Amino acid sequence: MIQEKTVKYKSYKASERTATIFSYLTLIIMALIWLYPILWIVLNAFRTEYNNQGDLIGVVVSHYFPKQLGLENFVNLFTKTQFLTWFFNTLFVSSISFVLATMFSLSVAYVMSKLRFKLRKKILNIAIILGLFPGFMSMIAIYYILKALGLTQTLFALILVYSAGAGLGFYVAKGFFDIIPNSLIESARLDGATNSKIFTQIVLPISKPIIIYTALLSFTGPWMDFIFARVILGETNTRLHTVAVGLYYMIYGQRVDSNVFTMFAAGCLLVAVPIVSLFLMMQKYYIEGVTAGAVKG
Amino acid sequence: MNKNTQETKHPSFINRLFQSLSQSLKKGFSRLGKSFQRFYDRFRDGSTGTKVSHLVMGFGNLTRKQYAKGILYLGLQIIFIFFMVSSPVVNSTPFGWKSLGNMITLGTEAGDLFNPTDNSMLMLLFGVVTVGIIAVFIIVYLSNIKSSYATDLRLRKGKEPTTFKEDIASLFDSRFHVLMLTPAMIGVLIFTVLPTIFMILIAFTNFDSDHIPGQHLIDWVGFANFAAVFSGTGEIAVRFVPVLTWTLTWAFFATFTNYIAGILLALLINRKQIKFKKMWRTIFILTIALPQFISLLAMRNLLSLYGPINSALVNMGILEAPIEFLGLATSATTARITILVINLWVGIPYTMLMTSGILMNVPADLYEAAQIDGATRRQAFFNITVPYILFVTAPYLITSFIGNITSFNIIFLLTGGDPVVPGYKAGQTDLLVTWLYSLTIEESDVSIGSVIAIFTFILTATATLISYRRSKSYKEEDAFQ
Numbered sequence: 001m002i003q004e005k006t007v008k009y010k011s012y013k014a015s016e017r018t019a020t021i022f023s024y025l026t027l028i029i030m031a032l033i034w035l036y037p038i039l040w041i042v043l044n045a046f047r048t049e050y051n052n053q054g055d056l057i058g059v060v061v062s063h064y065f066p067k068q069l070g071l072e073n074f075v076n077l078f079t080k081t082q083f084l085t086w087f088f089n090t091l092f093v094s095s096i097s098f099v100l101a102t103m104f105s106l107s108v109a110y111v112m113s114k115l116r117f118k119l120r121k122k123i124l125n126i127a128i129i130l131g132l133f134p135g136f137m138s139m140i141a142i143y144y145i146l147k148a149l150g151l152t153q154t155l156f157a158l159i160l161v162y163s164a165g166a167g168l169g170f171y172v173a174k175g176f177f178d179i180i181p182n183s184l185i186e187s188a189r190l191d192g193a194t195n196s197k198i199f200t201q202i203v204l205p206i207s208k209p210i211i212i213y214t215a216l217l218s219f220t221g222p223w224m225d226f227i228f229a230r231v232i233l234g235e236t237n238t239r240l241h242t243v244a245v246g247l248y249y250m251i252y253g254q255r256v257d258s259n260v261f262t263m264f265a266a267g268c269l270l271v272a273v274p275i276v277s278l279f280l281m282m283q284k285y286y287i288e289g290v291t292a293g294a295v296k297g
Numbered sequence: 298m299n300k301n302t303q304e305t306k307h308p309s310f311i312n313r314l315f316q317s318l319s320q321s322l323k324k325g326f327s328r329l330g331k332s333f334q335r336f337y338d339r340f341r342d343g344s345t346g347t348k349v350s351h352l353v354m355g356f357g358n359l360t361r362k363q364y365a366k367g368i369l370y371l372g373l374q375i376i377f378i379f380f381m382v383s384s385p386v387v388n389s390t391p392f393g394w395k396s397l398g399n400m401i402t403l404g405t406e407a408g409d410l411f412n413p414t415d416n417s418m419l420m421l422l423f424g425v426v427t428v429g430i431i432a433v434f435i436i437v438y439l440s441n442i443k444s445s446y447a448t449d450l451r452l453r454k455g456k457e458p459t460t461f462k463e464d465i466a467s468l469f470d471s472r473f474h475v476l477m478l479t480p481a482m483i484g485v486l487i488f489t490v491l492p493t494i495f496m497i498l499i500a501f502t503n504f505d506s507d508h509i510p511g512q513h514l515i516d517w518v519g520f521a522n523f524a525a526v527f528s529g530t531g532e533i534a535v536r537f538v539p540v541l542t543w544t545l546t547w548a549f550f551a552t553f554t555n556y557i558a559g560i561l562l563a564l565l566i567n568r569k570q571i572k573f574k575k576m577w578r579t580i581f582i583l584t585i586a587l588p589q590f591i592s593l594l595a596m597r598n599l600l601s602l603y604g605p606i607n608s609a610l611v612n613m614g615i616l617e618a619p620i621e622f623l624g625l626a627t628s629a630t631t632a633r634i635t636i637l638v639i640n641l642w643v644g645i646p647y648t649m650l651m652t653s654g655i656l657m658n659v660p661a662d663l664y665e666a667a668q669i670d671g672a673t674r675r676q677a678f679f680n681i682t683v684p685y686i687l688f689v690t691a692p693y694l695i696t697s698f699i700g701n702i703t704s705f706n707i708i709f710l711l712t713g714g715d716p717v718v719p720g721y722k723a724g725q726t727d728l729l730v731t732w733l734y735s736l737t738i739e740e741s742d743v744s745i746g747s748v749i750a751i752f753t754f755i756l757t758a759t760a761t762l763i764s765y766r767r768s769k770s771y772k773e774e775d776a777f778q
Contacts, residue, residue, distance in 0.1 A: 016570075019570075020568070020570040020571075023565055023568055023570070023571060024571070026565060027565060027566070027571070027577055030562070031577065031580045031581075033642070034580055034581055034583070034584060034642065034646075035580065035583075036599075037592060037595045037596055037599055037642075038583060038584075038587065038592070038595075040595060040599060040605070041591065041595045059603075060598045060601055060603055060604050061603065061605075062603055062604065062605055062607070062608035063605065063608070064605040064609070103480075104480065104481040104484060105481075107477040107478070107480075107481060108477070108478060108481045110477065111473075111474045111477045111478055115473065115474045117474050120474075123478075127485075128761070129758055129761075129762070130485065130489055130490065130493070132699075132754060132757050132758045132761055133489070133493050133750075133754050138489070138492030138493050138495070138496045138750075139492075139737070139738070140496070140499075140737050140738070140743055140746075141422075141491070141492030141493075141495040141496045141499070142488060142492045144418055144419065144422050144495070145422065145487070145488075145491065145492065145495075147388075148387060148388060148419060148422060148423070160484075160488065161488060163484065164484035164485070164487060164488035164489075165484065165485060165488050165489050166481070166484070167478075167481030167482065167484055167485045168485055168489060194466075194469050194470035194473070195469065195470050195471070195473035196469035196470065196473055196476070197469075199473070199477075220588075223588055224588040224589060224590065226590055227705065227709075227734075231738060244588065244590050247590070247591075248590060248594070251594070252594075261598065264594075265595075268591040268594075268595075271588065271591065272587055272588065272591055275586060275587075275588060276583065276586040276587060278586075279582070279585070279586030280579065280582070280583075280586065283579070283582060286582075286585075287650055287653075287654060288654075290647070290650050290651055290654070291650070291651055291654030291655065
């Protein structure tokens with residue numbers, strides 16, 4: 001009987017081991033699949049292959065690994081396109097709009113979470129319904145508004161568009177503030193602190209995760225959006241493109257040039273490196289935000 | 298079984314909807330009545346200053362030596378009246394009272410060589426803005442009366458009127474919410490509410506590729522655009538049902554494939570025996586961090602006719618010749634399946650991240666209790682871990698379904714809606730939102746686009762409201778407090 005048990009135990013262990021090996025295999029295969037397109041962009045950025053005439057081949061080619069590596073794509077990117085201008089445009093827009101957007105969204109979130117006033121529940125409901133109207137559905141309307149204000153064709157318009165609606169994106173942050181115990185706030189009140197003091201000196205210092213989460217999303221937003229930037233700033237004025245718009249037009253614009261794909265990849269790499277590193281550095285806060293947002297529902 | 302419960306719930310839900318609708322209507326009317334009553338009461342009971350404030354704003358405050366406040370109110374009234382009467386002209390279109398008339402006619406002057414045509418859309422926009430300004434003014438007007446009346450009450454109780462300093466200080470304390478909400482609300486009003494109302498109104502006009510504002514006059518057409526989308530055999534109506542069907546199919550499969558696969562991946566990484574958990578997670582987070590226009594355009598090119606995936610498949614003997622997977626695919630099914638597969642690549646990491654967080658939070662006492670009851674690990678997994686995850690992530694399923702209905706990037710960047718249906722503007726992979734984008738931005742059929750926008754909005758709003766009102770966080774908002 002004892003023998004039987006050990007046999008069972010052994011087979012259990014063996015099956016455990018196969019399961020582990022199988023798990024590792026699955027993970028490795030999946031990781032390869034997930035890295036495959038990303039690595040491809042990186043490789044293309046450095047791909048410098050030439051045809052018989054000695055011209056750079058920039059098209060999509062069927063072999064995954066380049067036969068020759070070099071920096072010519074980057075050189076072309078800086079000398080033949082306005083990539084640097086696009087990059088600084090985007091940096092400018094995102095640096096300003098992330099400050100504004102973070103302020104808007106956090107202040108609304110805090111008010112909705114911790115203060116009680118007459119129209120609170122109404123505003124909350126309206127905000128949720130308004131948030132459902134996808135922004136770009138009213139893009140044409142926004143375009144007209146900006147035009148009436150004489151603001152289209154300026155980066156300022158883009159800043160307004162990215163930050164003005166941020167007040168509606170308070171939901172995740174509200175979930176965070178909800179968890180801060182009311183007793184903390186009440187005891188501060190008893191000590192005579194005003195509401196503004198409580199917010200700036202008690203709540204904000206312990207809200208680092210949600211501040212970083214909100215700031216991260218609003219900073220990276222302009223680097224990823226090309227719908228609004230495209231409609232508001234138009235196609236013709238290339239000096240006003242953001243990186244997303246500029247790079248998109250490089251390969252899918254009116255003047256399509258299929259021979260610039262490797263240059264496009266070089267541009268993508270230069271955008272991706274700072275954004276991805278920012279994300280990875282702030283990973284912890286991002287994960288916290290995503291989990292909180294999802295579970296709150 | 299699920300179906301049954303849904304069927305039985307359905308009528309009662311509609312009943313409840315109507316009940317709550319009629320209730321809120323009743324409430325609204327009684328509230329309106331009450332506020333008129335209050336308005337009258339304040340006029341009757343107020344001091345002379347308050348009475349005059351009904352006509353000259355800030356007068357009550359001025360007689361109480363609340364100069365700053367009084368001048369502010371008076372100034373606002375003067376500015377408002379000046380704005381309404383003078384009807385300032387911007388881009389040769391007037392604001393003010395003239396814009397109210399323009400809003401109804403949408404312009405009457407067809408242009409000639411020397412005069413530009415009335416810009417109907419600017420007229421409509423300015424009309425909406427003016428109505429908004431009037432609404433804001435009414436709120437300010439009522440607050441002027443309220444403020445004067447509040448001072449009356451203070452005096453009657455033998456207190457001093459509040460000073461301007463005190464009023465400002467209250468913004469940082471008892472009325473802190475006003476200070477905090479105002480900037481955000483102004484932003485939302487101008488860039489969300491105003492455009493939304495404007496867009497809804499456009500749905501009732503004939504703003505399309507044949508009627509360009511500034512070149513042609515645009516008219517109100519009632520429900521003609523709605524009829525063109527929802528009935529008949531017109532170009533739009535014929536494609537509407539297929540696009541809607543594909544949108545819902547896409548949202549369903551995209552949501553569930555990502556959900557299940559993401560949870561499985563999270564469970565896999567979370568296995569005790571797996572080392573370097575953080576590294577595995579980071580690999581998948583890379584996808585989230587990478588801007589979508591980069592990753593999706595990379596995918597599109599990877600899968601192109603001369604791309605590496607085609608050549609690899611041909612070399613392995615899986616394909617005989619390279620095929621088009623996406624936009625130019627010969628069959629819609631190929632393109633659709635490819636999109637769904639790519640969407641797995643995009644979406645699994647999100648679900649994985651979320652589930653990983655939840656897995657760490659499964660209450661440990663549940664496992665302890667199970668262990669005491671002699672449950673095996675397998676039993677604990679299927680009876681505790683799985684139900685817990687499903688329970689906690691249920692709301693996420695609904696939000697992600699709604700998110701998928703309006704997911705724009707993936708379709709736009711991968712196929713742009715193609716493969717095309719010959720003769721029609723909506724392609725085989727077009728979702729409602731990408732269709733509406735190409736209608737409004739590329740084809741300038743803005744009014745039809747607006748109808749589709751309204752429909753999409755109603756679709757998502759209904760789903761959200763139902764799920765939101767049922768969700769715990771709404772019912773038990775104060776659970777933590």
